[in-house]
Amino acid sequence: MACQVPSRVYATTMKYFEYRLTVTPQDIDDLDHAGNYHYVRWMQQAAIAHSTANGWSPGKYIEMGSGWVVRSHKITYLMPAFEGDSIVIKTWVSNMKPATSLRKYHILNDSGELLAEAETDWAFVNYKKQKPTRIPASVIDCFTVVESE
Numbered sequence: 001m002a003c004q005v006p007s008r009v010y011a012t013t014m015k016y017f018e019y020r021l022t023v024t025p026q027d028i029d030d031l032d033h034a035g036n037y038h039y040v041r042w043m044q045q046a047a048i049a050h051s052t053a054n055g056w057s058p059g060k061y062i063e064m065g066s067g068w069v070v071r072s073h074k075i076t077y078l079m080p081a082f083e084g085d086s087i088v089i090k091t092w093v094s095n096m097k098p099a100t101s102l103r104k105y106h107i108l109n110d111s112g113e114l115l116a117e118a119e120t121d122w123a124f125v126n127y128k129k130q131k132p133t134r135i136p137a138s139v140i141d142c143f144t145v146v147e148s149e
Contacts, residue, residue, distance in 0.1 A: 071122065077116050097135075
């Protein structure tokens with residue numbers, strides 16, 4: 001089954017998706033760098049942007065009655081990010097199982113220095129039943145799986 005993506009979008013053939021942001025004053029904690037929990041927010045924003053670029057916006061999942069929920073996050077912080085820093089979150093789908101998917105992230109600064117490595121284990125659930133369900137082929141077909149990085 002072919003992925004149904006608007007013609008203006010070419011992301012379905014991309015292995016990696018890049019999400020860009022600038023660290024804001026609201027992201028800064030008492031240690032004068034971006035607070036750890038903001039990385040989780042940025043990761044979720046990157047995942048949603050990647051899914052949307054591949055034709056699966058939050059609204060489309062709601063229409064279908066099934067979609068992704070987070071099971072767990074793992075983050076290894078390597079260097080801090082500071083106010084005004086330009087950040088690139090490089091993300092990709094590492095595996096796609098019957099009802100779960102692992103997404104990985106490299107969070108880099110403008111100089112290309114790796115600030116953090118992370119991953120999110122996502123479960124595909126029926127929203128009404130709040131139970132895992134198989135990931136439809138129509139979703140799977142819209143993502144390239146990159147098994148090693």
